[in-house]
Amino acid sequence: MNASTLGVRRFRLSNPRYGLLLNIPGLLIVLLWVVFPALLLLAASFLRYDNVNPVSFTGFGNYQRLWNSRVFGISVERILVFSLGSTALTALGGLLLAMCLSNVRKGGGLLRSLMIIPWAVPAVVSGLIWKWMFSPDFGVVSDLLMKARLIAKPLSIYSDPSLAMWGVIIVDSWTRIPFMGIILLAALLSIPEQIHEAARVDGADTLKRFFYVTLPMIQGPLLIGLMITTIFSFRTIDLIIPLTAGGPGRATYVIGYYIWDQITKSLNFGLGAAAGVVLFLITSLITMIFVYLLREK
């Protein structure tokens, strides 16, 4: 009697209709806030939609224009350089910090808090702060580098194209190292001590253990961190807007800035939409590559 009542109650707990009911508001959000705008984006990308001509259907016209556009080509090339640089620097910085923090006890909480701070600062504010630090007239970066005798006179990321790319890469990694560090730190702390112990008993030294024990054990989280950092770096725009505004010339004119320009300055919505679709396709491709790599884990 009791048991059968229990059984019925159990059945009630796994009530699918209740689960669905709870998800109705969420479903509405997904449909109205994601699916609908996504379809609208797709539709707009097939329209000739600017502030001069009447709106009309143009098929793949916008995509064709992107394909032939020298500026769009530059923006794709710039984003590849930017993303590669930023992701590499983020991975190195995040791994280094995570390794150190996984080895400390006292004060670890404070050090962790310090590590996360750049993540919590609004990206546009990071851009503004760093713009002030990079100032060629009063900049603290130039002064510190001069004091360290690495450069002879103040440098300006606002006139030297290759320095400009370095500048935005450094600022972008500054904002992304915290996330990478957090993920890798959690992964490092979850490796059982016995595994290190066993490797030590087998005579593996520190470097060997790093390459043959630690790295393989954190491979999954590392790949996830790389994937997220890469796809997020593709949409970086908040900090480039105040920092270099795509310049000097088109040195930091990444694909996101191209879209930004179409929407806010050129007001060519059709072209902006098509570029938005292309950005989505590139991001999906990168995600699929990472998912494929992760599948074997």
Add this chain to the structure above:
Amino acid sequence: MRDRILESKTLSYSVAIFVLSLMMMPIYWTVVTAFKPDTETYVFPPVYFPSNPTFEPFRLLFEFYPFMDYVANSLIVTVSTTLIVTVISMMAAYGISLYPFRGGRVMLLTLLATRIIPPLSLLLPFYLVVSYLGLVDTLLSMIIANIYLTYPFAVLIMKAFFDNFPREIIESAIVDGCSRTGALFRIVLPVGAPGIASAGIITFLWTWNEFVYAFVFTSTPKAQPVTVGCFDAIGDVFVHWNQMCAGALVAALPGIIFVFVAQKYLIAGLTSGAVKA
């Protein structure tokens, strides 16, 4: 010998402190500049330890710019978004995780896929909708945008927490005569509070820190949030850098506070939302 050095706590502390000091330089520089008079701001080589710290930049910031309005706008948008998103995503995650239903899996995959769509791509359609609805330059337009920007991640964070939730507790509560919704309020909420807090805090910070959508949707201090205020008004043609740094500090304050008082929840949320989902 080499191994002893590599594995020593001293090396770990030294490297961590060195790298973190570099990373803290921008924060230090913002704080210092925000309290400098003009005479110590516009000099080279720069002044590292101001001799006459002053509140003047803050006073000017609030006197010459509608900075109070920016802060109020940010607060309204952020609190509203956080409440809406936390409640709806909690319901969704509770349902997906504990009451599996057909299509739940698809729902989850859709949410994951949503995270792949660059928000920048959807900026245009959102702008078209917002202007069609006549919501340009309103707080509501930003609440709408931030729901899109934060909802999927909030669900993923909470789902990861609910997945680890001991089902037996709910089962025994229901056996004891508690309704499923009662179980949500009496058991899942208290026990799952860390997950809900993580999702709520991250939603709060993302909304407070959002710039791109807010910049396109708003044009006057009636609706502009702090991030747009910092960039648009203060970061304008001639920049008063010490006032800009004062504004930057105000804009970065919620984030910095949460990092220190809620570090545990931030870390838990970011790792679970990213890795486990």
